[in-house]
Amino acid sequence: MTKADGMLTRRKIRLEQVELDDPRDNEVLVRISSCGICGTDRGAIHGLEPYPTPGVLGHEGCGIVEAVGREVTAWKPGDRVMIGFAYCGYCRSCRRGQHRYCENGAKLNFSGYRMDGSSGMKRRNGEAVAGRFFQQSSWATHALAVENQLARVPDGLDLDTTGPYGCSISTGAGTILNELRPEPGSSLAVFGAGNVGLAAIMAAQLSGVTRIIAVDKDRKRLALAKELGATDTLVHGAGTVLEIKDLVGDKLNYSVEATDGENLVSEAVAALGVLGTCAMVGGAAATEFVKVNHPDFLLHGKRLIGVVGGGGQTPMFLEALMDLQLQGRFPVEKLMKTYDFADIDKAIDDSDDGRTIKPILKMNG
Numbered sequence: 001m002t003k004a005d006g007m008l009t010r011r012k013i014r015l016e017q018v019e020l021d022d023p024r025d026n027e028v029l030v031r032i033s034s035c036g037i038c039g040t041d042r043g044a045i046h047g048l049e050p051y052p053t054p055g056v057l058g059h060e061g062c063g064i065v066e067a068v069g070r071e072v073t074a075w076k077p078g079d080r081v082m083i084g085f086a087y088c089g090y091c092r093s094c095r096r097g098q099h100r101y102c103e104n105g106a107k108l109n110f111s112g113y114r115m116d117g118s119s120g121m122k123r124r125n126g127e128a129v130a131g132r133f134f135q136q137s138s139w140a141t142h143a144l145a146v147e148n149q150l151a152r153v154p155d156g157l158d159l160d161t162t163g164p165y166g167c168s169i170s171t172g173a174g175t176i177l178n179e180l181r182p183e184p185g186s187s188l189a190v191f192g193a194g195n196v197g198l199a200a201i202m203a204a205q206l207s208g209v210t211r212i213i214a215v216d217k218d219r220k221r222l223a224l225a226k227e228l229g230a231t232d233t234l235v236h237g238a239g240t241v242l243e244i245k246d247l248v249g250d251k252l253n254y255s256v257e258a259t260d261g262e263n264l265v266s267e268a269v270a271a272l273g274v275l276g277t278c279a280m281v282g283g284a285a286a287t288e289f290v291k292v293n294h295p296d297f298l299l300h301g302k303r304l305i306g307v308v309g310g311g312g313q314t315p316m317f318l319e320a321l322m323d324l325q326l327q328g329r330f331p332v333e334k335l336m337k338t339y340d341f342a343d344i345d346k347a348i349d350d351s352d353d354g355r356t357i358k359p360i361l362k363m364n365g
């Protein structure tokens with residue numbers, strides 16, 4: 001079958017017709033309705049993360065099931081689905097229910113190919129294309145995905161708001177609800193009010209946290225953070241840690257570092273009170289080092305944990321978040337702006353310079 005896909009050559013994106021195989025026994029062909037643009041896509045475009053070319057990016061796809069492999073029983077043509085990240089299902093982490101820490105995750109999500117080295121996507125001249133980014137490559141009109149990575153979109157919810165549950169939104173929400181699990185009455189500071197940080201704030205509001213402090217350099221984003229549940233907002237500057245202590249004393253229970261490239265982990269740790277926990281989520285460059293002052297970090301029972309993708313991102317968790325959105329309790333649509341697929345370069349630029357928090361590329365009506 002012949003499909004139109006967004007081809008990647010460094011910063012330049014080209015739309016090109018390529019061919020997808022039919023789904024394998026455990027795979028599903030999804031007609032992509034829309035797909036988000038996430039920091040990991042941009043990292044690959046800017047050469048910060050390796051991804052082979054020619055290749056197709058996109059890992060926040062959603063759409064309608066068009067065909068299913070012979071052994072697929074959970075899905076049928078016409079089902080509305082969003083595509084989560086890929087996991088093998090049989091490694092130690094997967095067997096413990098920690099799919100986000102799948103031992104085969106690096107290969108499944110970033111190699112551009114299946115575990116056996118095949119892609120299922122090729123150019124018309126037969127050249128293989130790295131068409132399995134997160135086992136979906138959804139900057140495309142159609143994508144092959146594995147049946148176990150799909151989640152069902154509830155009736156009544158706008159399908160085109162659900163793709164980012166595959167990565168950025170579940171990353172922020174899962175950091176709070178799966179990893180930190182704050183007790184009612186606790187306090188939280190979120191560094192970075194982008195799509196991950198704002199999702200963390202919305203989730204915190206559902207958790208019984210009574211003090212939610214949003215920190216960002218952009219006042220517009222802080223205003224949105226307030227609308228979504230932050231009780232306090234701070235414009236980031238040299239005095240941020242002291243300002244947090246002015247608000248909650250030396251008692252901050254939790255902090256989340258969710259900035260995109262700016263490593264504020266040391267501040268997020270320094271802001272914590274005794275026995276506080278900092279979750280490091282943001283996408284600082286691989287060359288960055290975390291610097292922490294000794295008394296701030298090693299003493300007083302503080303903990304620093306790394307969180308990938310919000311931890312336990314099971315399809316059930318994704319479906320729970322979508323139910324909350326449908327009920328108006330998790331208004332993730334407020335972060336989004338839709339672009340035509342052909343305007344992909346503009347959407348990436350708008351995301352790079354912070355004009356748009358969550359761009360959504362629209363592929364099919």
Ligand SMILES: [Zn+2]
Pocket residue numbers: 087088089090091092093094095101102103104105
């Ligand atoms: Zn696994």
Ligand SMILES: [Zn+2]
Pocket residue numbers: 038039040041059167168
């Ligand atoms: Zn992502």
